[in-house]
Amino acid sequence: MEEELKKKLFRNQKTGWEEVPEEEKQEIEKVSKSYMDFLNRAKTEREFIKEAKKLADENGYKDIMEFETLKPGDKIYFINRKKSMYLAVIGENSVENDGLHIIGSHVDSPRLDLKPNPLYEDGGLAYFKTHYYGGIKKYQWTTIPLSMHGVIVKTNGETIEVNIGENEEDPIFTITDLLPHLAQEQMEKKLKNGIDGEDLSLLIGSIPLKDGDKKVSEGVKLNILNILNKKYGITEQDLTSAEIELVPAFRARTMGLDESMVAAYGQDDKVCAYTSLHAMMELGKVKNTAVCILSDKEEIGSMGNTGMESHMFDFFISEILNKLGVNKPNLLDKVFCFSKMLSSDVDAGFDPLYASVSDKTNAGFIGRGISLNKYTGSRGKSGASDANAEYVAWVRNVLEKNNIRYQVAELGKVDIGGGGTIAYIIANKGTDVIDCGVPVLSMHAPYEVTSKYDIYSAYKTYKAFWNE
Numbered sequence: 001m002e003e004e005l006k007k008k009l010f011r012n013q014k015t016g017w018e019e020v021p022e023e024e025k026q027e028i029e030k031v032s033k034s035y036m037d038f039l040n041r042a043k044t045e046r047e048f049i050k051e052a053k054k055l056a057d058e059n060g061y062k063d064i065m066e067f068e069t070l071k072p073g074d075k076i077y078f079i080n081r082k083k084s085m086y087l088a089v090i091g092e093n094s095v096e097n098d099g100l101h102i103i104g105s106h107v108d109s110p111r112l113d114l115k116p117n118p119l120y121e122d123g124g125l126a127y128f129k130t131h132y133y134g135g136i137k138k139y140q141w142t143t144i145p146l147s148m149h150g151v152i153v154k155t156n157g158e159t160i161e162v163n164i165g166e167n168e169e170d171p172i173f174t175i176t177d178l179l180p181h182l183a184q185e186q187m188e189k190k191l192k193n194g195i196d197g198e199d200l201s202l203l204i205g206s207i208p209l210k211d212g213d214k215k216v217s218e219g220v221k222l223n224i225l226n227i228l229n230k231k232y233g234i235t236e237q238d239l240t241s242a243e244i245e246l247v248p249a250f251r252a253r254t255m256g257l258d259e260s261m262v263a264a265y266g267q268d269d270k271v272c273a274y275t276s277l278h279a280m281m282e283l284g285k286v287k288n289t290a291v292c293i294l295s296d297k298e299e300i301g302s303m304g305n306t307g308m309e310s311h312m313f314d315f316f317i318s319e320i321l322n323k324l325g326v327n328k329p330n331l332l333d334k335v336f337c338f339s340k341m342l343s344s345d346v347d348a349g350f351d352p353l354y355a356s357v358s359d360k361t362n363a364g365f366i367g368r369g370i371s372l373n374k375y376t377g378s379r380g381k382s383g384a385s386d387a388n389a390e391y392v393a394w395v396r397n398v399l400e401k402n403n404i405r406y407q408v409a410e411l412g413k414v415d416i417g418g419g420g421t422i423a424y425i426i427a428n429k430g431t432d433v434i435d436c437g438v439p440v441l442s443m444h445a446p447y448e449v450t451s452k453y454d455i456y457s458a459y460k461t462y463k464a465f466w467n468e
Helices: 002-009 022-041 045-058 219-232 236-241 267-281 312-324 331-337 352-357 389-401 423-427 452-467
Strands: 075-080 084-089 100-106 111-122 125-133 146-153 159-164 201-205 242-248 253-255 261-264 289-295 340-343 370-373 406-409 432-437 448-451
Touching: 022 045, 022 253, 022 261, 022 267, 022 452, 045 075, 045 084, 045 146, 045 267, 045 289, 075 312, 084 267, 084 312, 100 267, 100 452, 111 219, 111 236, 125 219, 125 242, 146 236, 201 219, 236 242, 261 267, 261 452, 267 289, 267 432, 267 448, 267 452, 289 312, 312 331, 340 389, 340 423, 340 452, 370 389, 370 452, 389 406, 389 432, 389 452, 423 432, 448 452
Parallel strands: 100 289, 100 340, 340 432, 370 406
Antiparallel strands: 075 084, 084 289, 111 125, 111 242, 125 201, 146 159, 146 242, 253 261, 261 448, 370 432
């Protein structure tokens, strides 16, 4: 009697793995492998959008600018400066009266960017100066293998793609640290000050260029520039119009003796971006127009013309309304007010090694399915988009009738935790929004951990939401 009552009244806190049918385990592995393969090709926002376009083209999506008119069933996308992307499947229902079903994630991750004038020589070594982007602890950037990704754009418009350090034959790069024997002063510092931002210089060379027997001034720097000139046809000045990012050279790998997890760089938020993109590629006819956002700049506040604070997303939706032949004054505002959104961003997974920062009864656990965050923000919900009860219930209904495991959580203890997503940006337009993503261990670190079960749950969740 007591056990039956508990089963009926208590929320389910078991790991999802306990209830997975054998045939579903094969699907979990299939989706997880596809995700890891994608991650290994798409470590930066430019690479993610490039791979997303390939996938969209293969699945019948076309650039919205190729359409004069749109009709139900049309599959479209718009790429914003090669760093963000919006996709849609036009639904059967009226956009004006029924709104959109939006899922929005971001494809940028914490990294190191080269400074505009990065190259210098000191002590017979050549370095690139960097400026950190987003919130990885600075000391975690040292003594790990780093790869170099990005573009160099010359004044004649030529764009040169750079990708060094991912193939086994490539050289890698690193940022050195002080040996413990000489680190007495460093070890006395607070952890956050152990490495200063200006000390995150990338070691890139040590061989000086020779001019016969004559010693060359800044010979190591000159040799590096000579190598770059031969390989890419650039000069030092061309680095001022480059976007070069340094990311961990680690590959996405299956983790654990039971092979239940994925370890990879950039899972915040590519795990949600990939699963939503993967789900969208499998959509057929939908009732409500389905929209997928792959945004940029979330890790630094969503600013700029590729971030969600820009009007580029509004432009995309306006183009849909124009080409459906229904646009009129104030319709864009009305559409957003009748729309629903999942802000598909990750949650902080409960880590038993650091249990003191979490409220265990309100934490997201890896392996228990998709995690809903009714609100984010910090302390007194500052900066939060707080979903209303009616919308939380609506989302729960979608999950439960599709037999999808979920948990409702918040990010850390009240006076400790907090964070932000793109949820508030779309909520400010009048849309119902809730954060809905995968719990992550070691979030904002060079190597993050997720559960394969949760990855698959995210994929199922996003597909069910769009098919509602």
